[in-house]
Amino acid sequence: MSHTDYRLPAEWEAQSATLLAWPAAESDWRGVLDAIRDEYRQLIDAVRSFQPVVLLVPQDEPLPEVLAEAADLHPVALRYNDTWCRDYGPVIMVFSGYRLALDFHFDGWGGKYPASLDNRVNTHLARHELFDRMQFRQYLFELEGGAIESDGRGRLLVNWHCLRARHPHLTEREIDFELHNLLNVDKVLGIDIEPMTGDDTDGHIDTLARFTDHDTIVFQTQGEDERTARLRGQLETLRNRDENEYRLVALPCPDDIDPGLPASYANFLFVNDGCLVPAYGSRHDEAACDILAELLPDRRIVQVPAATMITQSGGPHCASMHIPAALG
Template sequence: MPEYRMPPEWAPHQRTWMAWPSSGYTLGEQPDEARATWAAVARAVVEFEPVSMVVDPDATDEAARSLDPRVEVVEAPLNDAWMRDIGPTFVLDGNAPAAVDWVFNGWGGQQWAQWDKDANVARFVAEQAGVPVVSSPLVNEGGGIHVDGEGTVLVTRTVQLDPGRNPDWDQARVEAELRRTLGAERIIWLERGLTRDYDEFGTRGHVDIVATFCAPGTVLAHRQDDPEHPDHDVSRTIVELLREAGLTVVEVPAPRATHDEHGPVDYSYINHYVVNGGVILCGFGEPEADARAAAIMADAYPGRRVELVDARPLFARGGGIHCITQQQPAA
């Protein structure tokens, strides 16, 4: 029987997978802004490791004009562009790579979402990568899990136990499936995610905007210092839970901006992406706060260069840098 294990994000990568925005709310009323932001993230990542961009056939010309020529373009039909969620979760069986294909249903069947094409992306990427597929009946997304590579997994109750995702699953069944697919030995359940993530275009609580491992036993956790922001209490509760679980917690303060035209924002430096030799960090146009977060990341990931990319257009669309990237570990 295979024994799958998901390596931590800081383990060596073979490449990064992304998907190009070509339709729907991701493009929104400012499609050039979306394309420029995805291209900027790809350009930052390709300085450290190869990048493969899945592009809808109708958007190939636009992608070619926008992307760094070092980025490999592969064509496949797409609804959306959040590769962390629609793509596979890569794991290892010993030294042999494999790709977990979770069921994807538009973040719990969101009314605005379409996923007839995106539901096939994980298998397509696995085929392109030349690795076997591990089929899972669990409705899940890559943004809903974080691992330390030694058997501990972070999840949130409002994602894996979401009635729109897994209405007939209980905690025990979810944990059994995470053991089978990721090699989980310990699952730490957070009660919820950040407030904005429960709005119309949110994921209902993805962990990758809240907390992430930076080393075994150590997590980076979001901290909202404004007592008037709803995430002030949310983030404090999450930090307390993580410490009660015996983890070392490094708190990462949010930037000063707390609201946009739609209400409280969920700007979070936790939604960064670790690459070979670097960290691609969300920037929010606040030099002091961005520099403080970059210094924390430099300490958390010794020997890696921290590169900031303005992530405000991503957050306006419901995600961040981690949400649009997916690592393929080196075998």
């Protein structure tokens, strides 16, 4: 069937599993290995209470016994550079019970970090029995999962600042053309704002603004009023599929933790019947959960610790890649 038959589902649609990568001993986490592995154990347990987990594990390290005995946990032993699999995992489209996994080029967020092993992960997954009912296609276009946000109905939300950083040889119009054709979307909705302090992704959309339904966008209040006003002002210009303004809902700024860290409650993670919200040890953690609980009344809101994750500029959304169910 044609690529154009597929659509990119919203993250709140049904999922078959969540992909995660276990922090390796010899990695950027080695100085805080016990702390980050404790956070990952809690993240894995939180996801498993809703759906299965596919866990990348280093080939040369044994899986911790507490995880080896876990139900609905599917370890996949291979080599990878980093844990942030949102940005190198497969971007999966769906059509009438079929799934198409897009394997985009990943270059370590613009060449900032080694990524040759990460860029091979999807090639290995394509050969694994867990993915044998899924078609994989490779593309040279550089695209990270954290840089795109789909409403499932043809609207794609991006931050142009980030995409231009990845493709300085292309015009914005040319990038828009690639996104339309590769992801089969009707319209690319773009904001254009510099990354938060400490964000080395060049401003991924999953740190700034997310859909919670077809008509609502939540956005992360920034540390500076001027940046918040700019972000909100740009979001106010966007229109949904019915050409109406989006309902905009602000998430609080965790301004009582290190201002050099890009802590964002917009980095929450959808799972089946649930929403996992990063907890940074801020006095605003509960308020962020309350806001999302009001927006998502049919989902269980669960806090997951992210105080160590954020020291490497990420959260639960960055740490994962959702695997959509075989939808229509």
